[in-house]
Each structure stands twice: as C-alpha cells, then as structure tokens.
Amino acid sequence: MASTLPAPALQASRAALNAALADQPPINNEVDDFEEGEIPEVDMEEQAEGIRTVFSDPKNFNVKHPLYSPWTLWFDSPATKGRNLPQTPVSAFPQTPVPQTPSVAAAQGWMEDIKRVISFDSVEEFWGLYNNIVPPSQLPQKANYYLFKEGIIPAWEDEANKHGGKWSIQLPRDKNRGNVDKMWLYTMLAAIGETFDPTPDDMEGSLAQSLITGVIVSIRPQFYRISIWTRLAPSPTEEDKLRERIEAVGRYFKAGVLGYQESARLAGPLATEVEFLSHRDSEKKGKAAKKIIV
Incomplete structure (x- = not known):
C-alpha cells in the first residue's frame, strides 16, 4: 500500500x-x-524484522527517532478559560515544567487561559500526540493550537519572540474546512523537521540558529489562520541576509507547505496573501504597518 x-x-x-x-x-x-x-x-x-517504527506500527513501535529540538504543544479555547483541560491519552507522555523566566512572568496574565498539553522530542511522540488530538477542522470557534520549541511560550513577551514577527495566511472556513487539517499537519512537520529555516553553518550570533520559534493555527467564526513565528524581523528599509532568510521562509510556507504556486494571488473575501509582519508592527494599524508579501 x-x-x-x-x-x-x-x-x-x-x-x-x-x-x-x-x-x-x-x-x-x-x-x-x-x-x-x-x-x-x-x-x-x-x-x-524485530524493528517497528511509528511508520509501520503507530501503536507498538519500539524505535524512537529524536528530533533536532524538543517541542511543546499548547491549546486554548473559550471552553478552557478558567479551568484545566480534561485528561487525554497524550497525558501519558513525560511532562516538563514551564520555565518561569521574567519574560514568562510578563505574559502570565494572558497565559493563564492557555493550557500546556505535552512536550515531545521524537518523531514517535509527535505522531502519538497527533493521533490523539482533535484536528483543527473540528475545533470550536476561537480555539488555537500553539506548537513552540520547548522553553518558548507563545507570547510576544518571550525573550525568543520579542524581536521577531510572523508569517501568516488567513483562509475562509467554508472553502478550506477540507484542507486545513492537512495544511496544519504539513506546517507542524516542516517546523519540527527544521525545514522552514535550517540552522545555517556560516552565520554568527543570533543568526546562527533557526529563526523559527513556533507555529499556530487559529479557528475563527469565518476563517482559519495559520502562522509561523520567527525570533527576528528584518528592518523594512534594509536588504540583508536576514531579510533574505525571512522571505525564504515565506516562499517555502506558501509553495512547499501550503501547496500554492509562488505566483498565485490569494487575497479575497476573508482571505489574505502569505504575509509577514513584525510583532511590533502588528500593534500598529493602517498603513503604518510594513508587510512583506510573497
């Protein structure tokens, strides 16, 4: 087969x-x-004959393949506000505490309603998680999944995010209900597989690590939004290696993950192009925000 x-x-x-x-x-x-x-x-x-991987036996595998980085899945929805999530099969995976750094404390108020589901560091644990959670197409309105590298919380205030931004696309729910689960799966695979922005060999300082900190899918009454968060954002007036890398992430997201032609124009009613905006510019409104579009 x-x-x-x-x-x-x-x-x-x-x-x-x-x-x-x-x-x-x-x-x-x-x-x-x-x-x-x-x-x-x-x-x-x-x-x-004695080796079973998750690809041949999703439940009884006996070989684990480590990921380059450990990851944590977070979740929130109107139903989780003010209370803990019910126990699910994924709770059997090892849990690690959320690091309480000053940046975490700064975002603690907003984070109170976001529930940490699980951390994982292998291909097998990822598929075990994925096979036991509700897909985006079946989530309630205003729900969100956040998949971030372990130790990074899904908040602008986190040290790894505060100088960055995000690539995102917004798609009408009615037209994409049958596609959003695949799009989200491929986005997660590209993130944990480090294919959005492989760690470079010829960079120094903050550029010497992958730009990707996490990915998000959001369910809203009329649309889905999928986002990729980066730890840095380029200056809108500079043409440099950082901008080239940021744009490469967007092009790969559009063509390699979402499956659109690079030349395709996607904007329309409730839909946007694949757009990058720094977190700082996200707070601005109107023409003051400088977007990168691929």
Whole structure:
C-alpha cells in the first residue's frame, strides 16, 4: 500500500530507520569464531524484522527517532478559560515544567487561559500526540493550537519572540474546512523537521540558529489562520541576509507547505496573501504597518 505521508516525512523515516538498523546488535546470540579485529557480517533483513517504527506500527513501535529540538504543544479555547483541560491519552507522555523566566512572568496574565498539553522530542511522540488530538477542522470557534520549541511560550513577551514577527495566511472556513487539517499537519512537520529555516553553518550570533520559534493555527467564526513565528524581523528599509532568510521562509510556507504556486494571488473575501509582519508592527494599524508579501 502506498504511503500517504508527505515526502519529507518518508525521507526522515528511511534515514532514521537505516541509522537504527546500523546501531542494533545482532539478534542471533550464538557466538561464532572470528579472528581478532574482524567485524562479523550482519543480516540487515533479519535485524529489520524485530524493528517497528511509528511508520509501520503507530501503536507498538519500539524505535524512537529524536528530533533536532524538543517541542511543546499548547491549546486554548473559550471552553478552557478558567479551568484545566480534561485528561487525554497524550497525558501519558513525560511532562516538563514551564520555565518561569521574567519574560514568562510578563505574559502570565494572558497565559493563564492557555493550557500546556505535552512536550515531545521524537518523531514517535509527535505522531502519538497527533493521533490523539482533535484536528483543527473540528475545533470550536476561537480555539488555537500553539506548537513552540520547548522553553518558548507563545507570547510576544518571550525573550525568543520579542524581536521577531510572523508569517501568516488567513483562509475562509467554508472553502478550506477540507484542507486545513492537512495544511496544519504539513506546517507542524516542516517546523519540527527544521525545514522552514535550517540552522545555517556560516552565520554568527543570533543568526546562527533557526529563526523559527513556533507555529499556530487559529479557528475563527469565518476563517482559519495559520502562522509561523520567527525570533527576528528584518528592518523594512534594509536588504540583508536576514531579510533574505525571512522571505525564504515565506516562499517555502506558501509553495512547499501550503501547496500554492509562488505566483498565485490569494487575497479575497476573508482571505489574505502569505504575509509577514513584525510583532511590533502588528500593534500598529493602517498603513503604518510594513508587510512583506510573497
């Protein structure tokens, strides 16, 4: 049966599986006579029979593939305000405390109604989480999922976000109810797979790490909004490497993740183009806000 997973996920699976196979000890416990320094030949097909990845057995896998960074999923909706979320199957995953930094304290009032669901650091835990949560198309109005790197809260005040901005697209609910779940899944996969902005080798300082801090899907009465948050935002008057990287994130989001042609124009009733706006400019209204559009 052909896989329905996107190509990046399949590539990651095959690469991780090959690495896992290479690290497994021989299954046959019999001791053969080998000369000193000789490496025994391993039957890879025999080894593979005992290895179950999340892609072959979503519930009974026995191999874990670590992600480059750990991530935390947050959630809020009108139904969660002022109370704790009910326990769900994902609560079986290990929980880590939210770091109480000064930036977290500054946003604490707004964060009181946002519930931390789970943290994870492997491909298997991601799929275990994804298979046990309600998809965006079935969430109530005004609900939000926030998937952020562990240690970063989904608030402008966080140290990792306060100098950044976000790419976002707004889509009418009626026309995109059948697409939003796939769009959100592909957005999450691109984030945890570090494909939006791979960590560069030739940068220094704040540019030497991935620009991506988190991704959000928001459900509103008439539209869906998917956003990608970045830790930095370029100056609107400068043409530099940061701006090039920010624009590359937007182009990949539009074409590689959402599946639109780069030349396509998307704006219309309740819809926007794929747009970047710094968090600082998000507080402005009208023409004072400087957007980047791809």
